[in-house]
Amino acid sequence: xxxxxxxxxxxxxxxxxxxxxxxxxxxxxxxxxxxxxxxxxxxxxxxxxxxxxxxxxxxxxxxxxxxxxxxxxxxxxxxxxxxxxxxxxxxxxxxxxxxxxxxxxxxxxxxxxxxxxxxxxxxxxxxxxxxxxxxxxxxxxxxxxxxxxxxxxxxxxxxxxxxxxxxxxxxxxxxxxxxxxxxxxxxxxxxxxxxxxxxxxxxxx
Numbered sequence: 001x002x003x004x005x006x007x008x009x010x011x012x013x014x015x016x017x018x019x020x021x022x023x024x025x026x027x028x029x030x031x032x033x034x035x036x037x038x039x040x041x042x043x044x045x046x047x048x049x050x051x052x053x054x055x056x057x058x059x060x061x062x063x064x065x066x067x068x069x070x071x072x073x074x075x076x077x078x079x080x081x082x083x084x085x086x087x088x089x090x091x092x093x094x095x096x097x098x099x100x101x102x103x104x105x106x107x108x109x110x111x112x113x114x115x116x117x118x119x120x121x122x123x124x125x126x127x128x129x130x131x132x133x134x135x136x137x138x139x140x141x142x143x144x145x146x147x148x149x150x151x152x153x154x155x156x157x158x159x160x161x162x163x164x165x166x167x168x169x170x171x172x173x174x175x176x177x178x179x180x181x182x183x184x185x186x187x188x189x190x191x192x193x194x195x196x197x198x199x200x201x202x203x204x205x
Contacts, residue, residue, distance in 0.1 A: 032156075035156060035185070036184075036185045039182055039183065039184065039185055040183070040184055043177055043179075043181035043182055043183040044154060044181055044182040045154075045180070045181050045182075046061065046062050046151060046154055046155070046176065046180055046181065046182055047147065047150040047151050047154055048060065048061075048062070048147060049061040049062070049111070049140075049142055049144075049147045049148065049150075049151040050142070050143060050144060050147065051111070051115070051140040051141050051142040051143050052120045052123065052140070052141055052143060053123070053134075053138050053139060053140050054123050054124045054126070054127035054128075054132060054134070054138070054139045055124070055134060056120055056124070058143075059138060059140060061109060061111065061140065061151065061180075062176065062180030063180075064180075066107070067178040068104070068105055068106055068107045068178070068202075069105065069106050069107070069175065069176065069177060069178060069198045069199075069201050069202045070106075070107050070108070070109050070175070070176040070180075070198075071093065071106065071107075071108050071109070071173050071174070071175055071194055071195070071198055072108075072109045072110075072111065072155075072173075072174040072175070072176060073086050073090070073109075073110055073111070073171060073172070073173060073174065073188075074110075074111050074112075074113045074152065074155070074157045074159070074169070074171065075087070075110055075111075075112060075113070075171075076112055076113060076114035076117065076118060076159075076167055076169075077112060077114075077117070077118050077122055077123070077126040078114075078117065078165065078166075079166065079167070080166065082169070082171050082188075083171075085188065086110075086171060086188060087130055089188065089191040090108055090110065090130070090137065091130060091131065092191060093108060093191055093194070093195060094108060094132070094133055094136050094137050096195060097136050097195075098133065098135075098136060102199075103135050103136050105199070105202050106136075106195075106198050106199070106202065107136060107137070107138065108136055108137040108138070109137075109138050109139075109140060110137070110138070110139045110140065111140045111141075111142065111148075111151075112139075112140070112141045112142070113148065113152060113157065113159045113167075113169070114159075114167065115141045115142050115143070115145070115148065117165070118141045119141065120141060122141075123139050123140075123141045126139060127139045154182070155174050155182060156170075156172075156185070157169070157170065157171075158170050171188050172185050172186060172187060172188060173185070173186040173187075173188060173190075173191065173194035175194065175197055175198050175201060177201050177204070178201075178202070183201050184197045184198075184201065
């Protein structure tokens with residue numbers, strides 16, 4: 001009886017200890033919250049990702065020559081739901097960045113995770129419809145599926161094909177620091193928080 005009780009207590013303690021580690025000392029009770037806290041504590045390097053932007057130029061998601069902090073999202077241009085909200089948020093963020101003359105400190109990047117449909121011509125049309133200012137906002141369609149998969153995996157972006165050419169996918173404002181590392185993840189319903197976080201990261205040494 002006593003041995004059984006001791007064994008049971010030991011199992012419980014091991015389980016509690018493991019759960020505490022998984023949830024960062026119980027401060028994060030979901031995997032996504034834990035991931036966001038881990039990224040904020042230790043930024044993550046982003047794999048190389050190249051593509052074509054709205055002007056037809058070959059660009060990199062992380063450009064060593066551009067040390068601005070970047071707010072990055074992943075969409076597909078014919079989305080009829082979540083991506084529309086992201087586009088509206090990016091339009092507002094673009095206006096706020098320009099109004100505050102922050103274009104030399106911050107940039108916006110939209111990456112398509114459906115390059116088979118989102119060709120350079122489609123991307124150019126999307127940018128025109130969204131009134132994208134290239135001084136602030138880059139729309140990128142990747143040209144290497146393997147690079148795209150690696151970047152999405154690192155950033156925690158999930159997209160699954162659905163009916164009628166649509167996708168079921170998640171979304172967030174992914175903030176990359178001046179070294180091109182993922183430094184913050186902000187919910188898409190908090191664009192102002194994303195802007196504030198980007199400015200805070202820009203102010204870090």
